[in-house]
Amino acid sequence: MFAGIVAALAACSSDGDDAASTTPSDPPASTTPPTGTTPPSTTDPPAKDAGHDSGNDASTDAGTDAPAPAKMDVTLAGWPGLDGLTIKSNGTVVKATGGKLSIDTTSTLTFEAAGIELASLAPKSTVTVFDLLPVRDCQSTPELGKLLSLLLTLDSDQDASNGITIPDAIKAPAGTKLSALNENDLVTLENQLVGRSMSITKALYAANDALDQEAWAENTAKRTTFTNDMNVLQRYLDRVLAELALNPAKLTGFAYLTDDQALSIPATLKSQGIAFDGETPVFSWRYGLQRTDSTYVPTLNRPLAFPAEIQAEYGASADGPHIGHIGDIDIADGKLYAPIEDEDDSSQQSYIAIYDAKTLQYTGEKHALPRAEHADGVPWVAVDAARKQFYTVTWSTAAASKLNVFDLTTFALIRSVPLQVSFDGKRVQGAKIYKGMLYASSDTKDSVPGTALKRKRLYKVDPVSGHVIELLTYDEPNRTEAEGIAFAPDGTMNLMVIAPYTTPLYAETTTGKPFDESYSIDGDDWNPSATLRHFSRNAITLREKICGM
Structure with missing residues (x-):
């Protein structure tokens, strides 16, 4: 069998790769008349039922057998x-x-x-x-x-x-x-x-x-590398820190960046998330957004895109001014969805903020997320346009044992799906929907025996059942971070990995002063470079093959 x-x-x-759910056409019924039929009598006309056309039962009236189906x-x-x-x-x-x-x-x-x-x-x-x-x-x-x-x-x-x-x-x-x-x-x-x-x-x-088993392989020859000019970054942060010294509750200083300067610090401005608006990549960093062309050269910079009213809330925290944080974004139907959290205390109120995907302007629409399900903030959001839903998992506490499913129209929590493998401790920092499944980038820091490397993971999650498949692992130097993930229209999976920062100096600069821990903002440091990794799937899944039959 x-x-x-x-x-x-x-x-x-x-x-x-995109097997259509089509069914081959049925073969046409035969048009050849049946053999062995008896011609109608020429002497006696066939009887007719009153009130009926003689053609209503042609096979009987003509003395023929009906064609076999x-x-x-x-x-x-x-x-x-x-x-x-x-x-x-x-x-x-x-x-x-x-x-x-x-x-x-x-x-x-x-x-x-x-x-x-x-x-x-x-x-x-x-x-x-x-x-x-x-x-x-x-x-x-x-x-x-x-x-x-x-x-x-x-x-x-x-x-x-x-x-x-x-x-x-x-x-x-x-x-x-x-x-x-x-x-x-x-x-x-x-x-x-x-x-x-x-x-x-x-x-x-x-x-x-x-x-749903599948295998992906990275095209290592085509890694895209982003390298900061650390002198430009240091001068940018000098302006930021000067503004924070005047008012630590406002992020105004992050807006002070020209397009030419933005071109010089790509690793910083692409360090959190990535999504595709059609063929166009859009990136997020802690406080802003950036649109690029297909070669990742910026075409629109919003170095400060953080919603002012949310920052005002965080800035008024009872224990002193806090600063917010944008995570891994997603785009659907002309809207950009940004996860927003308090990076000083991720247990505080988190939001999904809505932007225009073309202009990267905040629309003024925001939705508070239930705090019980987001006890450790909201590092990413994944939109499932086909199901009219979106998904979150809090970062890395006990609450990360379930996938939260929200209505994309009302933003109401529909249900929470227990994950077969909890994300507690997995440090998942980016996720996207691809062919009905959720792909999650995990910044795990498990030691690799015999090396100083740390192991990162990529998971595939069924958002209906909560089933989890570990698709692949890769090893990186300590303090490297796996961040956002996105699928290009051709199915390429793109994964952002930011390089480890160096201490006590982040990098040698010519500004006459060290680029050291004094530049940390909210405990976050400044990575000198990043790589965008490109993965291709080796074959379609059995589900897709059967679906195409």
Whole structure:
């Protein structure tokens, strides 16, 4: 059975990265007239029913047989294998041989498991598990979890890799439909039928393990390096510190930067986040935003873009003036979403601030985030435009054990999804949605045995189930930081890594005074350089292949 699944998958899979959810056209019905027909009598005209046109039943009136319905082959393909289901064509059981059926094009296919109706659908060339959902959807959904919960629970050998096999003796009450069952009903029924059950979350975990594995590789030859002119940076900070000395609650000094000067300190002004507005990269740093061209040369600088009213709130803190911080941003439908936190005390109120993605101007719209879910601030925001949601995880405390899901229109918290692997201690500093999954850049600092290096990680998270896959790791010198992440329109994954600063001097300068810890602002120091790493995916996932069938 498993060989049949593999053969069907190999025959039907798409190699494109964006596999479309299209179905091959059904073969046309034959137009050749049937042989062996009897011509109508020439002596006695056919009888007519009163009130009916003689053409209403041409095949009968002419003494001919109706053409046999055209046949088509249907392939059952993809994980977890559907051969073991009961399949009916117009109510009559049909058997799959090697994962294939031959049926009438006019029939209705009904799929059942242990007598439970799963779905009814018109014939199509290839049927996968996604076709058995109420609405075909290849993403992780509760509906998919419910279907898989039943199939994986009923499977006789509990091994979905060789297909689903359900003993004939297992039968649910007549008329049972999966669509009518909620999760509690389903779990109860599963226990009644086979003495075991599976939650929707665990069923989706199984799908994640089977369908969502992938590998990425960095194109190291194409790393983009950003190097600061430390003299320019030092003079900029001299102006900033002079303004802070006058009023430590205001960030005015960060605005004092010309475009030419901005060109000289790219590592600083690209040090937090990255997002794409179409083909155009937009970067964030602690207090501002920058738009660039495709080669990362600035085209619009907002060195100070921090919302003044939020800074006024932080600046009026009871224990003295605090300063705010912008994290890893995201862009959708012309809006730029910026996570805002108090960098002196990240347990204080955090916000999502909205900017115009073209002008990088703050729109005046901001939304306070629930503090219980953001006990350690909000280092990033990831917008899921397709689902009309956005996601956050607080930085690195116990509250980082769950993914917070918000309504993109109302900004209300919808739910918090427990993460299979907690982000507590993982120092996740950037995340984005790509093909329905959340990719998270983690600035872990685990020691690499036998070296002075620290290990960084990249995770793939299912925002519906909370399943976590560790996609890759890489090792960096101590005090290097992994920051924002973004996907270009061509699917390239871009990851910002800022180089370690040096102490006691950040870098040699010619200004006549040391560039040392006296330049630290809120405990943050000034990195001399950064690199933007570019990763490509080696192959599409099995989920995408099956979706394209």
